[in-house]
Amino acid sequence: xxxxxxxxxxxxxxxxxxxxxxxxxxxxxxxxxxxxxxxxxxxxxxxxxxxxxxxxxxxxxxxxxxxxxxxxxxxxxx
Amino acid sequence: xxxxxxxxxxxxxxxxxxxxxxxxxxxxxxxxxxxxxxxxxxxxxxxxxxxxxxxxxxxxxxxxxxxxxxxxxxxxxxxxxxxxxxxxxxxxxxxxxxxxxxxxxxxxxxxxxxxxxxxxxxxxxxxxxxxxxxxxxxxxxxxxxxxxxxxxxxxxxxxxxxxxxxxxxxxxxxxxxxxxxxxxxxxxxxxxxxxxxxxxxxxxxxxxxxxxxxxxxxxxxxxxxxxxxxxxxxxxxxxxxxxxxxxxxxxxx
Numbered sequence: 001x002x003x004x005x006x007x008x009x010x011x012x013x014x015x016x017x018x019x020x021x022x023x024x025x026x027x028x029x030x031x032x033x034x035x036x037x038x039x040x041x042x043x044x045x046x047x048x049x050x051x052x053x054x055x056x057x058x059x060x061x062x063x064x065x066x067x068x069x070x071x072x073x074x075x076x077x078x
Numbered sequence: 079x080x081x082x083x084x085x086x087x088x089x090x091x092x093x094x095x096x097x098x099x100x101x102x103x104x105x106x107x108x109x110x111x112x113x114x115x116x117x118x119x120x121x122x123x124x125x126x127x128x129x130x131x132x133x134x135x136x137x138x139x140x141x142x143x144x145x146x147x148x149x150x151x152x153x154x155x156x157x158x159x160x161x162x163x164x165x166x167x168x169x170x171x172x173x174x175x176x177x178x179x180x181x182x183x184x185x186x187x188x189x190x191x192x193x194x195x196x197x198x199x200x201x202x203x204x205x206x207x208x209x210x211x212x213x214x215x216x217x218x219x220x221x222x223x224x225x226x227x228x229x230x231x232x233x234x235x236x237x238x239x240x241x242x243x244x245x246x247x248x249x250x251x252x253x254x255x256x257x258x259x260x261x262x263x264x265x266x267x268x269x270x271x272x273x274x275x276x277x278x279x280x281x282x283x284x285x286x287x288x289x290x291x292x293x294x295x296x297x298x299x300x301x302x303x304x305x306x307x308x309x310x311x312x313x314x315x316x317x318x319x320x321x322x323x324x325x326x327x328x329x330x331x
Contacts, residue, residue, distance in 0.1 A: 012100035012101070037100065052084060054084060059264065067085035071082070
């Protein structure tokens with residue numbers, strides 16, 4: 001399973017990440033951070049849909065997204 | 079199998095919040111430059127010549143030695159830095175108000191002399207830091223604080239296409255234009271920047287990359303619409319691609 005971690009105090013709520021996600025799982029949350037921006041988030045139930053493509057991290061102007069990827073098991077592996 | 083961290087901040091970019099507005103593409107450009115300094119192994123030898131504009135505090139965000147140049151004079155300062163320290167990697171990072179307006183003479187002559195430096199040119203068609211005045215690259219019909227009814231071809235002339243001008247000079251080795259509006263274009267931008275930096279590392283001359291970027295605040299758009307404007311209005315006028323590549327021919331000189 002892949003996942004992203006959004007550093008909420010850096011997010012400026014520009015929502016560019018929501019436009020490039022191929023699975024459309026990133027959305028604006030109801031929370032405000034200390035700077036007063038409404039941050040982006042991935043709802044916990046959607047996180048398993050993350051493919052680890054890094055598109056959101058590539059377009060994030062504030063380097064607020066870290067991407068973790070678990071390599072897929074090859075066929076025949078135990 | 080254990081999970082791997084596949085995307086993180088490059089070492090050359092300092093872990094610090096930036097002062098840019100939401101959706102400003104300076105952050106993406108900083109990251110691309112930082113990643114390349116790390117990947118090419120020149121971060122320790124790099125000397126940044128920063129310009130005036132929103133990117134004026136670039137020395138706070140990139141972990142390299144820096145000189146702050148007067149408005150528009152970054153290529154002239156870089157020429158001096160390179161002449162004094164030939165072993166260092168010297169690059170400038172300038173906006174369109176800095177490079178295409180007040181700094182037009184400096185960048186043209188540095189390119190024409192074939193100075194062995196790299197220039198990163200961030201074009202957002204407006205003076206960002208001073209409050210959204212008309213820049214030489216402002217598109218026809220675009221409203222700014224100094225052309226409130228839109229730029230008029232008759233009175234203010236046509237927007238300047240810098241990359242084409244640089245490519246037309248004999249001394250330039252590499253000139254390309256990329257955009258930062260989507261993932262594909264960002265990847266392409268990194269390839270162009272790598273080539274421009276490679277020019278200098280291989281001592282082949284002047285490398286120039288123009289990056290089309292958004293200024294949501296001064297365009298009076300939200301970041302997502304501003305990104306869309308790059309695609310619908312800027313790219314048709316500022317075509318993307320490589321305009322000059324003399325790297326394989328051994329450089330321009």
